Structures are given as C-alpha cells and as structure tokens.
Amino acid sequence: DGGITQSPKYLFRKEGQNVTLSCEQNLNHDAMYWYRQDPGQGLRLIYYSQIVNDFQKGDIAEGYSVSREKKESFPLTVTSAQKNPTAFYLCASSTPGGNQPQHFGDGTRLSIL
Amino acid sequence: KNEVEQSPQNLTAQEGEFITINCSYSVGISALHWLQQHPGGGIVSLFMLSSGKKKHGRLIATINIQEKHSSLHITASHPRDSAVYICAAPRDSGGSNYKLTFGKGTLLTVNP
Numbered sequence: 215d216g217g218i219t220q221s222p223k224y225l226f227r228k229e230g231q232n233v234t235l236s237c238e239q240n241l242n243h244d245a246m247y248w249y250r251q252d253p254g255q256g257l258r259l260i261y262y263s264q265i266v267n268d269f270q271k272g273d274i275a276e277g278y279s280v281s282r283e284k285k286e287s288f289p290l291t292v293t294s295a296q297k298n299p300t301a302f303y304l305c306a307s308s309t310p311g312g313n314q315p316q317h318f319g320d321g322t323r324l325s326i327l
Numbered sequence: 328k329n330e331v332e333q334s335p336q337n338l339t340a341q342e343g344e345f346i347t348i349n350c351s352y353s354v355g356i357s358a359l360h361w362l363q364q365h366p367g368g369g370i371v372s373l374f375m376l377s378s379g380k381k382k383h384g385r386l387i388a389t390i391n392i393q394e395k396h397s398s399l400h401i402t403a404s405h406p407r408d409s410a411v412y413i414c415a416a417p418r419d420s421g422g423s424n425y426k427l428t429f430g431k432g433t434l435l436t437v438n439p
Contacts, residue, residue, distance in 0.1 A: 247425075254431060255431060256331070256413070256428070256430055256431045256432070257413070257415075257429040259427075262425055264425065272426070302368055304368075304370060306370075314375075315372040315375045316360075316372065316427070318362075318369065318370035318371070318372070319369070320367065320368060320369035321368040321369060323368070
C-alpha cells in the first residue's frame with residue numbers, strides 16, 4: 215500500500231543538539247510538506263517542496279531546515295536555534311497544483327530532555 | 328489570509344446520535360478539506376469539496392460557498408468515530424493547495 219512513513223515516532227533532543235525527522239513517501243507525489251502541531255492550535259506550515267531540489271519556507275521556518283534530494287524523501291532538521299521544539303510534527307504529500315488532498319504520515323513527537 | 332473557525336471545540340455524544348461540526352472561513356475558496364486525526368496523531372483526509380454535498384459511509388460533508396460555511400455530519404455515531412476533526416481551506420481565493428489554513432479542530436468523544 216502506498217503511504218507516508220515518518221520516523222521515529224518519538225524523539226528526544228538535548229540542549230544544543232540538532233535532530234532530524236524522517237519522512238518518506240511512495241505515492242509518487244511531487245509536493246511534500248512539514249507541519250507543526252501544538253495543543254490548542256491549528257497545524258502550522260514549516261516548509262514545503264513542490265519539486266525535487268526546491269523548497270520554500272512556510273510560516274514558522276526559523277530554527278528548521280529541510281532538503282529535497284529525492285522525490286520520495288523530505289527530511290526535517292530541528293536545529294539548536296529552535297528554542298521551543300517540543301511539538302508534534304506531521305509530514306504530508308500531494309500531487310502538485312490545483313486542489314488536491316494532502317496525505318499525512320502518523321507524526322513524530324519531539325520532546326526536550 | 329483565510330481565517331478558519333470551527334465549532335464546537337469539544338463535543339461529547341452518546342452512541343447513535345447525529346453529529347454536526349461546523350466550519351466557517353473568511354475568503355472565498357475553490358475547495359475545502361475535512362480531516363480526521365486519530366488519537367495516536369495520524370491524520371486522514373476525509374473529504375475535499377467545492378460545492379454541494381459529499382457522502383462516504385456515515386459521514387456527510389456539505390458546503391455553502393456563498394455563506395463561506397461547511398458542515399461535517401456523522402450519522403449513527405459510534406465510539407470509533409471519536410477523534411479530532413479538522414477543516415482546512417486554501418490561504419487565498421486562488422485555491423492553491425500548497426498553503427492551507429487549518430482550523431483548531433473539534434474533539435469528538437462518542438460514549439457507548
């Protein structure tokens with residue numbers, strides 16, 4: 215079955231450490247997204263990529279970085295510059311343009327040690 | 328920027344009840360999304376609709392483009408329907424799917 219795989223499910227970060235969240239899709243989708251979810255708030259867009267080797271900042275990109283070297287993969291690095299990284303992170307993908315539904319992974323919960 | 332408001336924030340129902348969740352948005356759009364977030368956190372796309380009504384099993388979604396309002400109905404609710412339901416709309420009237428504004432979600436609990 216096609217889908218999106220996020221790993222790990224739970225992740226802990228130490229002070230000053232960078233951590234990378236994995237997102238892989240086998241849906242052959244061109245577009246991929248990273249969202250952050252905090253209690254009581256709607257999903258917020260961190261970064262998105264419409265095509266391989268290209269990506270754009272979303273609403274809350276500070277302290278995060280991404281790469282899109284392969285169509286299937288869109289890893290998110292939470293850098294030490296992100297001072298409040300504790301949140302639930304969701305990856306999604308879709309076919310490009312127009313109005314297409316986004317397909318989501320099961321998320322990664324990041325906490326600070 | 329599109330503002331998306333959902334109501335109610337929390338909803339508790341008894342098994343078998345008819346459920347309605349509402350979503351209002353501020354900017355005219357070409358399509359609106361309804362999503363379901365499971366207790367474990369994963370999100371599933373339920374509907375994407377641009378007019379009228381769509382039905383899938385016991386779930387029905389309606390949209391009124393003129394009033395900028397959509398509703399999600401669940402008939403004969405069941406405890407397995409317990410989840411957070413989220414609506415999302417494109418940021419602007421251009422309708423691009425790349426940037427969506429998400430509502431804060433409605434937490435539905437269905438008791439047996």
